[in-house]
Amino acid sequence: DTAVSQTPKYLVTQMGNDKSIKCEQNLGHDTMYWYKQDSKKFLKIMFSYNNKELIINETVPNRFSPKSPDKAHLNLHINSLELGDSAVYFCASSRTDTDTQYFGPGTRLTVL
Amino acid sequence: DAKTTQPPSMDCAEGRAANLPCNHSTISGNEYVYWYRQIHSQGPQYIIHGLKNNETNEMASLIITEDRKSSTLILPHATLRDTAVYYCIVRVAYDYKLSFGAGTTVTVRA
Numbered sequence: 001d002t003a004v005s006q007t008p009k010y011l012v013t014q015m016g017n018d019k020s021i022k023c024e025q026n027l028g029h030d031t032m033y034w035y036k037q038d039s040k041k042f043l044k045i046m047f048s049y050n051n052k053e054l055i056i057n058e059t060v061p062n063r064f065s066p067k068s069p070d071k072a073h074l075n076l077h078i079n080s081l082e083l084g085d086s087a088v089y090f091c092a093s094s095r096t097d098t099d100t101q102y103f104g105p106g107t108r109l110t111v112l
Numbered sequence: 113d114a115k116t117t118q119p120p121s122m123d124c125a126e127g128r129a130a131n132l133p134c135n136h137s138t139i140s141g142n143e144y145v146y147w148y149r150q151i152h153s154q155g156p157q158y159i160i161h162g163l164k165n166n167e168t169n170e171m172a173s174l175i176i177t178e179d180r181k182s183s184t185l186i187l188p189h190a191t192l193r194d195t196a197v198y199y200c201i202v203r204v205a206y207d208y209k210l211s212f213g214a215g216t217t218v219t220v221r222a
Contacts (some may be wrong), residue, residue, distance in 0.1 A: 003189055004155075031208070043212040044158065090155050097208040100146075103155035111132075 002106035003027050006091050012110045013081055021076045021107045023091030031055075031073035033092040034066060035100065043090070049074050050097050081111045113152070115139065115202040115204040118135060121217040124194075131188040132216055134200030138183045142205045147185045158197065159185065190220045 004025045013019050025032060034046040049054035052068040063079045078085060091104040115218065117135040124130040147159040158165055160174045162183075167174045173186040187194055197213040 017114075026213075031158075033209075042214070045209040045211075048208050098206050099157050100161065101210060102158060105154075105155050 006104040018079045023074045025093040029093040030034045031097045035090040037088040086111045116200045118216045124190045124220050126222050129192040132185040136202045143202045145183050146201040148199045151196040174215045195220045
């Protein structure tokens with residue numbers, strides 16, 4: 001009965017590869033987010049989707065492309081992976097775009 | 113930019129109350145105070161939030177000063193599982209995003 005789930009939990013890949021991270025929420029929320037936590041442990045928002053529509057893109061390189069097939073899912077596709085993309089990526093959801101956000105367990109991406 | 117100031121770390125004895133301070137001297141009237149925590153290798157966990165009144169839930173209590181320039185998160189009976197980084201976040205009511213600072217690393221000791 002996990003509220004916000006992410007797959008995979010760990011992802012190790014080579015520079016230049018393309019990879020995707022999946023997120024699903026079963027809370028019936030309308031808004032979903034992607035956050036990035038770098039090696040210095042600071043959490044920063046990347047994207048926000050409301051009802052399958054992108055509402056925020058926080059100056060993230062266009063190699064990162066979120067895709068929302070339905071309100072319960074928000075996937076993150078990353079093209080041409082770089083060393084600096086290594087981080088933990090968290091998905092979150094909220095009932096509306098101003099409501100309390102609930103986070104998933106994170107995906108640790110390591111680019112070699 | 114984080115709008116809050118928190119001590120970088122603090123220790124607490126198991127079974128005692130943990131009082132976590134947060135300064136937000138530039139808070140505006142329409143900004144809420146949110147608290148999240150992040151246990152090692154897990155996603156941030158929502159704890160509580162408030163506007164100007166004190167709030168209590170099953171996890172913690174939030175005490176906001178009358179001038180709203182500071183607040184205290186109280187964990188009434190700290191356990192070892194409360195060891196985590198605690199984030200105090202000021203958020204405009206209509207804002208979509210949470211801006212996390214460095215937080216306070218709380219270590220509960222037996």
